[in-house]
Amino acid sequence: MQKIRSRVGLCTFILIFFFAGLLVFLNQYRKHAREWFLQPYNRHLYSQDNVLVSGTVRDRNGLILSTVNDGQRIYNGDETVRISTLHVVGDPYGKIGTSALATLYTELISYDRIRGIAAVSENGNTVNLTIDADLNAAAYKALDGRNGTVCVYNYKTGEIMALVSTPAYDPENIPEDLEENEAYSGVYLNRFFSTTATPGSVLKPVILQAALENLTASDIDPSQTGPISECRFNCKGIISFSDGYVKCPKIHGSQTLSETLANSCNCAYAAMAVALGNVRVSEYMQRSGLTSSYRVGAVNTARGTFSVTGVADYRLGYAGVGLYLDQVNPCSLMVYYAAVANGGTAAVPNTVRSVTDAKGREVYKPELTMTGKILSEGSSALIRQMLQNDVIATYGKDRFPCAIAAKSGTVERSGGASDSWFAGFTTDADKPYAFVVFIEHGGSGSRAAGSVAAEVLKALTSGQ
Ligand SMILES: [Zn+2]
Secondary structure: OOOHHHHHHHHHHHHHHHHHHHHHHHHHHHHHHHHHHHHOOHHHHHHOOOEEEOOOEEEEOOEEEEEEEEEEEEEEEOOOHHHHHHHOOOOOOOOOOHHHHOOOOOHHOOOOOOEHHHHHOOOEEEEEOOOOHHHHHHHHHHHHHOOOOEEEEOOOEEEEEEEEEEEEOOOOOOOOOOOOOOOOOOOOOOOOOOOOEEOOOHHOOOOOOHHHHHHHHHHOOOOOOOHHHHHOOOOEEEEEOOOEEEEOOOOEEEEEHHHHHOOOOOHHHHHHHHHHHHHHHHHHHHHOOOOOOOOEEEEEEEOEEEEOOOOHHHHHHHHOOOOOOOOOOOOHHHHHHHHHHHHOOOOOOOOOEEEEEOOOEEEEEOOOOOOOOOOOOOHHHHHHHHHHHHHHHHHHHHHHHEEEEEEEEEEEEOOOEEEEEEEEEEEEOOEEEEEEEEEOOOOHHHHHHHHHHHHHHHHHHHHO
């Protein structure tokens, strides 16, 4: 009897132990099952070459950009579409870490907690992107083999309509020398999200904003009175400070504030930066969002830098014209211009509209996020007007298919042509688009990057 009782006790103990263990397992399963199934060692989701073989990526019009056929990842039939959408869609191996295939791979696989693997269909879920493949192809063609980035987005909805980063390559015909050839250096980075560059004059609107909100005419010239917007700036081609000087490409003479922007007068912007002082200028760089990072889906954009603490006046002057140590990220710059267009705040960009399952049911939809207040209504209205005037007075409005407001930047580079920037927005309220173009060694900002912007806007407006 004693023996039986002790055996019952032992069995009860083992049973309790078994069920406790089962509970722990079920709880872990509930929490982590999806991750376990999506590990690379679950070979049926990945091919022998480590290619993710589940899930389809479509553009905003439903065009298939990448899908799976017979256990192979395949891409769109058009070579230019494949190359121009590479950084947004992703390479077969997930090396472009900011792409849809790399960041949304768990959403691309349709997974069922009960049936698990059995429910994974070959094509899995579909990521519906915000980009338009034709527009992307137009942007890629406009870059014409040069390295850089182009983006256009709707600043009300955050939807990126076109996004190209070069160098790029054809994912159906991967170059054999991709890893060694200098021409492909940095090819896995999406320049728009992950790089920074010296901004030059495209930074001037931030100094303009700080000046409008803090300076009066007498801060620039003690003989003048009234608000800064009525100040006259006299450019002699060079402005001297106690410790150095800042030069202009030419003598601009007497100018209104609006003309200083259209002329992109370095002397005027250096004078305003120095009158503001390094603390104020740094504060506005922070407020502009250019020194912080945006969260675009699962991607954190690169932070810009602006270091002027304790520097000599002429260096602060150079920083005020977007040179010295200034670095900006193209995405953050585009969002700043969008905020100018939109009364002080703008939607944070996004590349994904939704993820749907095989039956077309939505399984994921990103939320619309707005930036904080970057500018006051008053400042954004004034800067908007001045940027519009830039296009009329300097760039030529007939070059563009619609009314725009914009600023160019030309940044001298040693050992080659200047880097070329063009940033701005359309001024028609029904077409709320902001854009940025950056071309490495492109030459003149207005001529090179401005022409690419014109081509993309032409494709955008003709397609609507
Ligand atoms: Zn000047």
